[in-house]
Amino acid sequence: MLSFWALTALLAVAAWIWLRLKGPRSRLPPDLRGPTPASWILGNQPEVVLSEAGEANRRWKAQYGAVYKYYGCFGDEYLVLNDANAVQHVLKGQTTSYLLDKSLREFLRLVTGEGLIWADEADHARQRRLLSPAFNTPFIKSLAPTFAACAFRLVTQWNQRIETEGDDKGGWDVEAYHWMELLTMESLGLTAFGVKFGSLEGNQHPLQTAYTGLIGSAYSHPSKLSIALGAAVLHIPAFIVHHLQKLPLPGISKFKEAQRVGRKFADELMAKKRRLLETNHVLQDRDFITVLVQAGEKNQKGKLESMPDEEIYNNLTTFWVAGFETATNASSFALIELARNPDMQQRLASELIGILGGAADRDLSDGFSTDEVEQMPYLEAVVNETLRCHGPIHSGLFRAAGDDLIPLSNPITTRDGKLNSIRVQAGQSIICSFDGCNRWEEVWGPDADQFRPERWLRAEAKEIEPDKQCGGVYANLATFGGGPKACIGYRFAVLEVSVFIAAIIRDFEIALSRPDWELGRDGSYIGTIPMERGRWQGGGRCPLRVRRRRSVM
Ligand code: HEM
Ligand SMILES: *[C@@H]1O[C@H](CO)[C@@H](O)[C@H](O)[C@H]1NC(C)=O
Ligand SMILES: *[C@@H]1O[C@H](CO)[C@@H](O)[C@H](O)[C@H]1NC(C)=O
Numbered sequence: 001m002l003s004f005w006a007l008t009a010l011l012a013v014a015a016w017i018w019l020r021l022k023g024p025r026s027r028l029p030p031d032l033r034g035p036t037p038a039s040w041i042l043g044n045q046p047e048v049v050l051s052e053a054g055e056a057n058r059r060w061k062a063q064y065g066a067v068y069k070y071y072g073c074f075g076d077e078y079l080v081l082n083d084a085n086a087v088q089h090v091l092k093g094q095t096t097s098y099l100l101d102k103s104l105r106e107f108l109r110l111v112t113g114e115g116l117i118w119a120d121e122a123d124h125a126r127q128r129r130l131l132s133p134a135f136n137t138p139f140i141k142s143l144a145p146t147f148a149a150c151a152f153r154l155v156t157q158w159n160q161r162i163e164t165e166g167d168d169k170g171g172w173d174v175e176a177y178h179w180m181e182l183l184t185m186e187s188l189g190l191t192a193f194g195v196k197f198g199s200l201e202g203n204q205h206p207l208q209t210a211y212t213g214l215i216g217s218a219y220s221h222p223s224k225l226s227i228a229l230g231a232a233v234l235h236i237p238a239f240i241v242h243h244l245q246k247l248p249l250p251g252i253s254k255f256k257e258a259q260r261v262g263r264k265f266a267d268e269l270m271a272k273k274r275r276l277l278e279t280n281h282v283l284q285d286r287d288f289i290t291v292l293v294q295a296g297e298k299n300q301k302g303k304l305e306s307m308p309d310e311e312i313y314n315n316l317t318t319f320w321v322a323g324f325e326t327a328t329n330a331s332s333f334a335l336i337e338l339a340r341n342p343d344m345q346q347r348l349a350s351e352l353i354g355i356l357g358g359a360a361d362r363d364l365s366d367g368f369s370t371d372e373v374e375q376m377p378y379l380e381a382v383v384n385e386t387l388r389c390h391g392p393i394h395s396g397l398f399r400a401a402g403d404d405l406i407p408l409s410n411p412i413t414t415r416d417g418k419l420n421s422i423r424v425q426a427g428q429s430i431i432c433s434f435d436g437c438n439r440w441e442e443v444w445g446p447d448a449d450q451f452r453p454e455r456w457l458r459a460e461a462k463e464i465e466p467d468k469q470c471g472g473v474y475a476n477l478a479t480f481g482g483g484p485k486a487c488i489g490y491r492f493a494v495l496e497v498s499v500f501i502a503a504i505i506r507d508f509e510i511a512l513s514r515p516d517w518e519l520g521r522d523g524s525y526i527g528t529i530p531m532e533r534g535r536w537q538g539g540g541r542c543p544l545r546v547r548r549r550r551s552v553m
């Protein structure tokens with residue numbers, strides 16, 4: 001049978017011949033600066049993919065300015081934007097003038113159906129409207145106790161391990177990344193489906209198995225061949241990708257089986273909710289299924305038509321794909337920063353114990369509320385700073401739908417002079433560097449590269465001139481994107497990460513389990529993954545030495 005990669009290789013060759021025949025395709029102003037590509041096949045792509053997240057961009061930004069171009073594989077030209085106005089302009093134009101790459105979009109359809117990430121224009125706006133009840137502020141705020149009770153289950157497990165596996169000083173070494181995966185998964189199970197997986201207690205729920213199978217394996221430090229194949233995938237014409245699902249490839253059948261299992265389980269859940277809804281007018285359960293089963297749109301007769309089960313299910317899949325790894329990686333980065341900055345951890349712990357009480361005074365099995373979270377400015381500062389320095393998605397890739405003029409906050413110097421805006425032509429690939437915006441010195445100061453939560457406690461951090469705003473939905477950060485396609489789950493994510501960190505740091509003192517352990521931020525294509533510098537295998541890492549916190553401070 002033809003393997004997926006054999007097929008890719010075949011198509012890559014076809015793409016190669018086709019591109020060669022088409023000749024050079026430069027669409028950018030010729031005087032725009034940027035690095036020289038090493039070869040036509042790979043371009044500058046190895047430098048981007050094999051260096052740490054955002055690193056190549058920082059180097060090139062310093063050399064060529066906030067807006068420059070580089071070459072991807074097969075002569076593809078990328079326009080890179082680190083300029084606030086420019087990024088804001090592109091983010092605002094999503095769904096109309098700046099779209100997802102067509103082939104990428106077809107791949108997305110395979111995973112999430114014709115959902116929110118996939119949709120454009122009117123259909124996108126309609127979907128956002130229909131889903132809004134699941135993301136409105138009061139509903140999200142009501143989820144804090146669920147997140148907190150879940151995190152307390154992790155704390156309980158860790159306490160047991162300290163008892164049984166800890167050393168005589170009460171210290172226990174743990175790979176916390178894996179636990180953050182379980183915690184995020186468990187929280188999504190409860191808040192999306194209203195189902196307790198029991199993964200923190202070592203159980204494996206069929207729905208969890210199905211959903212875990214949806215996400216591909218980590219894409220760290222690929223070989224040069226994989227880099228070329230990865231780029232070739234983007235040259236597979238969209239109509240072929242559209243039919244990929246029908247091919248008898250082993251990866252695809254496994255994937256479909258996962259979808260079938262998940263679907264069957266969710267169908268039963270939804271049927272149960274609908275039966276309950278017939279007898280009870282309003283369901284009180286706090287999870288997305290309940291909210292969406294009750295939501296809907298008024299039809300012409302003014303009667304509420306609820307969302308079909310299939311649409312609800314597919315949307316939950318989208319939330320899972322978009323919300324699982326992102327939140328896991330963000331929480332792990334926060335723990336790593338606190339582990340290597342004991343002063344910050346101490347300050348946070350005092351604040352937490354002041355509001356929540358110490359472990360000896362208050363058991364958190366029923367969780368705590370958003371009101372309590374909102375009384376902790378230092379916690380907020382730590383989370384904001386984590387999202388600024390370690391945004392789990394370091395850049396966004398867009399494609400210009402038509403010709404356009406992109407305005408700049410600061411003029412750039414080209415070989416021939418200065419430009420106040422950049423002219424782009426239809427089809428141009430554009431990379432918005434979220435990491436670059438989040439570390440812009442003009443906004444964040446000369447220490448923009450440093451992790452320093454204290455910067456958020458100054459009032460002026462909140463007043464940023466319009467010309468310096470990147471259009472981000474949260475805290476003038478680009479972390480959650482912006483415009484009509486900004487992350488719909490950002491309030492969910494911020495609350496979730498804050499609650500996880502609060503519950504863990506209130507009860508444990510954490511340090512890196514090896515003092516020589518150095519954080520390396522692996523930059524897969526768009527993701528930022530916490531790993532050990534120089535050891536780019538086996539997925540995310542967060543090695544901690546944990547001990548019970550002494551409550552008296
Ligand atoms: C720290 C965690 C998270 C980060 C950093 C993150 C980041 C992002 C980014 C950068 C985008 C694209 C924005 C754009 O194109 O302008 C996005 C979109 C999206 N995110 Fe998140 N996200 C996170 C958590 C979540 C969670 C928890 C959920 C759901 C429960 C979620 C659901 C979505 C959805 C559905 C979209 C697509 C929105 C649309 O196209 O209209 N995300 N996210
Ligand atoms: C998600 O829900 C919206 C609103 O009902 C629907 O239009 C859309 O098709 C759903 N997404 C999927 C992937 O089914
Ligand atoms: C964190 O960012 C949010 C969103 O902008 C803001 O409301 C909050 O005040 C920030 N927290 C701190 C401590 O500055």
Ligand SMILES: *[C@@H]1O[C@H](CO)[C@@H](O)[C@H](O)[C@H]1NC(C)=O
Nearest residue numbers: 218325329527528529539540
């Ligand atoms: C999070 O980390 C995992 C590695 O464990 C990686 O596969 C994934 O791409 C990362 N996700 C994001 C959104 O950065």
